[in-house]
Amino acid sequence: MRHSSARPVLTALITGLFVVSCGAQEEPSPESAAAALTPEVKAAQVGQEAAQAPQEAGAPFEFTSTDYWDSGITFHVTSPNSGSINEVTITPSGLEIDNSPVTVEVDGTVTGAEVADLNNDGSPEIYVYATSAGSGSYGSLVAYATNNRKSMTPIYLPPLTDNPEASEGYMGHDEFAVVESILAQRFPVYAEGDTNANPTGGTRQVQYKLEAGEAGWVLRADKVDEY
Secondary structure (H helix, E strand, O other): OOOOOEOOOOOOOOOOOOOEOOOOOOOOOHHHHHHOOOOOOOOOEOOOOOOOOEOOOOOOEEEEOOOHHHOOOEEEEEEOOOOOEEEEEEEEEOOOOOOOOEEEEEEOEEEEEEEEOOOOOOOOEEEEEEEOOOOOOOEEEEEEEEEOOOEEEEEEOOOHHHOHHHHOOEOOOOEEEEEEOEEEEEEEEOOOOOOOOOOOOOEEEEEEEEEEOOOOEEEEEEEEEEO
16 A cells, blocks of 8 residues: 655644755755745645655555656655564665665654755655654654666765754754755754643754765755744
């Protein structure tokens, strides 16, 4: 049975679709990036299948992308979502050298997947989102780049705690989304004394750009906004 990639998180902050664009883009403004992560936006996802309904609790996850901007590359993502720890399998198609599936373990359940070309090199990436079990609902990311359309390479996202500015007041309930040429991570900010169910510090959004690192691809924090 096939399920879509949207999910209700942060008390239904995100119920619409996210903008995806792989052409040359100007850096998104804080206003446009924030708007793309609000329920009012109903944006079409270019080059991949759009989300239509929340992921059913406990249901297996399955996502198949369409041919992203005629690159000839597609991705099939599956996860059983059968417990608090799950495996996610990503199977590419159309790569010139290696189309072997990769399977990794995630903390929680897989809740979404998107395809994008954040660095505009003509080789798409796959971004898979997971949420941990429990009241914290901590988000995590599994992502792969396609090197010159030949094979998949992991994309590294540094822990949020490595960035003191971004992580202050963070207690989970985060959401990832591709917004134009960046990956956005959005979450409520907890003030001292706040309960898990009642954050009072507003909302923070961290914007990441995809860059080449010493040993592979890295998502580097480029901007931190608060609302």
